[in-house]
Amino acid sequence: VGECRLAKSRLIQVNELSADQAESHLDDLAGILADAVESGASVSFLLPFTLDMGRTFWRKVIAAVRENAAVLLGAYSQGELVGTVQLRLDTPANQQHRGEIVKLLVHRKARGRGIGRSLMQALEKSARKRGRVLLVLDTHEGSPASKLYRSQGFVCAGTVPGYAQLPLGGFGDTSVYFKDLRRKQATSISPRSSSKVRSKASKPPKKPRST
Numbered sequence: 287v288g289e290c291r292l293a294k295s296r297l298i299q300v301n302e303l304s305a306d307q308a309e310s311h312l313d314d315l316a317g318i319l320a321d322a323v324e325s326g327a328s329v330s331f332l333l334p335f336t337l338d339m340g341r342t343f344w345r346k347v348i349a350a351v352r353e354n355a356a357v358l359l360g361a362y363s364q365g366e367l368v369g370t371v372q373l374r375l376d377t378p379a380n381q382q383h384r385g386e387i388v389k390l391l392v393h394r395k396a397r398g399r400g401i402g403r404s405l406m407q408a409l410e411k412s413a414r415k416r417g418r419v420l421l422v423l424d425t426h427e428g429s430p431a432s433k434l435y436r437s438q439g440f441v442c443a444g445t446v447p448g449y450a451q452l453p454l455g456g457f458g459d460t461s462v463y464f465k466d467l468r469r470k471q472a473t474s475i476s477p478r479s480s481s482k483v484r485s486k487a488s489k490p491p492k493k494p495r496s497t
Contacts, residue, residue: 438465
């Protein structure tokens with residue numbers, strides 16, 4: 287049985303990976319992470335970045351998968367692993383309905399083909415299956431990933447300026463996004479829009495016209 291097939295198209299297939307399957311793809315996963323860092327993505331690492339550093343990171347992820355503390359998805363294009371995303375399940379006792387999305391990565395050679403979107407859609411199915419109906423994530427604001435999350439119905443709860451150092455230099459703003467799978471999402475929350483709501487609600491009701 288092994289892999290649980292979640293999404294499939296003519297060229298793209300997304301599977302949940304067991305710990306053993308992820309171990310067999312250790313070099314592929316390290317290569318995908320290294321490619322992301324080298325391209326300047328804000329994914330917790332800086333240059334120089336080596337494949338050994340990538341392997342060390344993924345071994346920790348594989349341990350979490352083995353302990354049912356994380357779900358790891360892999361995207362294949364013509365049989366080659368080219369993308370991945372994780373759903374972290376190690377939440378406190380009062381937040382068992384929540385899952386954290388981390389490390390949505392697609393190798394540069396496979397971008398522009400909807401693989402990131404396929405990974406996110408498959409991840410939502412994995413989350414629902416486990417009762418994780420509130421999804422949260424953070425990302426470099428203004429990056430292609432932030433646009434993808436918005437297109438998938440995620441709402442921006444706020445942005446922290448200069449939150450993380452970037453691999454190619456400088457600092458980037460980080461935004462926190464969420465999606466409640468129990469309801470339809472509207473638009474992102476902003477101080478301006480929320481102040482409009484407050485000011486509208488604070489207006490006194492109009493007096494009825496005298497006749």
